[in-house]
Amino acid sequence: MAAILKKSVYISAGALIDESWIVTGADSLYMLRDLSRVLRVRLGSINYKKGGVFSPIKLFHIHPLFDDNQPQYDVALIKLAEPVRLTPSLNPIQLLKKLHDVAVTHFIVTGWMQDHRNSTVYPLSMESIKRRRLLTVSHVHPTNAGDCFEQLEVQGINNTGGVMCLDPPVGGDPCQRDIGAPVVLNGVLWGIISSWRSEDCEVEAGSTFVTLVSHVDVSSWIHATIHGHRWTRKHVVDYDDNFI
Structure with a gap:
C-alpha cells in the first residue's frame, strides 16, 4: 500500500x-502536472501521517489516453526518488496479466477513505480525524457484468474490457470514491479504484468503477513506462519481467 x-x-x-x-x-x-516536487509517498504504514517509509518522488506519468469523463484509463505511475529497500512487510504486488471472468464473491479493497464534504458544515471530532488516517480494508462484491455494461452504456461509455464494476459499499456514500485504492484478489492486483462516478450518483447509487491493469492498453503502457520505452498501442508486453 x-x-x-x-x-x-x-x-x-x-x-x-x-x-x-x-x-x-x-x-x-x-492538475499537478508540474508540481511533482510537492508530492510525497508513504509506504509500509497503516497510518498515512506517520511510520513506514516516507519518500519524495522523482516524477509521475499519466496514461496518455486518460479522460476525466470516463474511467477506462484513470491510471498513473509514480517513480520514487530512490528505490525502496524491500522487506517482508514492504513488497511489490503482482499485476494481473490477463483478464479472467469474474466468478468470485468479493475483492479486497484497501485505502484511506476521505470525506470531501465541507468540514465547516460537517465538523469532525479529533477522534474521527485520527480514525480516517488509518488504513481500511473492505470486502466488495463485483457487480453483475450485464448491469455494469448497462450503467456504462447509459453514461455513453463503450466498455472495451478496461473497466470492472463493484457494488457500492453497504451504508456508504454512493458518491465517495477511494481514488487509487488497490483492488486485490488472492494477492494479485486486478485494478485500482477510479475517481469517476455517474452524474446521478446522489439519486441512484451506482457501482464503483475499477480501472483494470490487465487491459492491453494499460498493461503495455505500464510495461513501456517502467522500462523507459515510448508507448504505442502496438507495444508488446513481455510477461517474463519480474514486475508483472
Missing part, C-alpha cells in the same frame, strides 16, 4: 509494483 500526499495532505492511495514504481489514479494527479 502507498499513500500519495501533497506535502502532508492525503490525495489518493496506490500500490507498490516495483521497488521504484507505484500505480495510482490519474485524476488525483492530473
Whole structure:
C-alpha cells in the first residue's frame, strides 16, 4: 500500500509494483502536472501521517489516453526518488496479466477513505480525524457484468474490457470514491479504484468503477513506462519481467 500526499495532505492511495514504481489514479494527479516536487509517498504504514517509509518522488506519468469523463484509463505511475529497500512487510504486488471472468464473491479493497464534504458544515471530532488516517480494508462484491455494461452504456461509455464494476459499499456514500485504492484478489492486483462516478450518483447509487491493469492498453503502457520505452498501442508486453 502507498499513500500519495501533497506535502502532508492525503490525495489518493496506490500500490507498490516495483521497488521504484507505484500505480495510482490519474485524476488525483492530473492538475499537478508540474508540481511533482510537492508530492510525497508513504509506504509500509497503516497510518498515512506517520511510520513506514516516507519518500519524495522523482516524477509521475499519466496514461496518455486518460479522460476525466470516463474511467477506462484513470491510471498513473509514480517513480520514487530512490528505490525502496524491500522487506517482508514492504513488497511489490503482482499485476494481473490477463483478464479472467469474474466468478468470485468479493475483492479486497484497501485505502484511506476521505470525506470531501465541507468540514465547516460537517465538523469532525479529533477522534474521527485520527480514525480516517488509518488504513481500511473492505470486502466488495463485483457487480453483475450485464448491469455494469448497462450503467456504462447509459453514461455513453463503450466498455472495451478496461473497466470492472463493484457494488457500492453497504451504508456508504454512493458518491465517495477511494481514488487509487488497490483492488486485490488472492494477492494479485486486478485494478485500482477510479475517481469517476455517474452524474446521478446522489439519486441512484451506482457501482464503483475499477480501472483494470490487465487491459492491453494499460498493461503495455505500464510495461513501456517502467522500462523507459515510448508507448504505442502496438507495444508488446513481455510477461517474463519480474514486475508483472
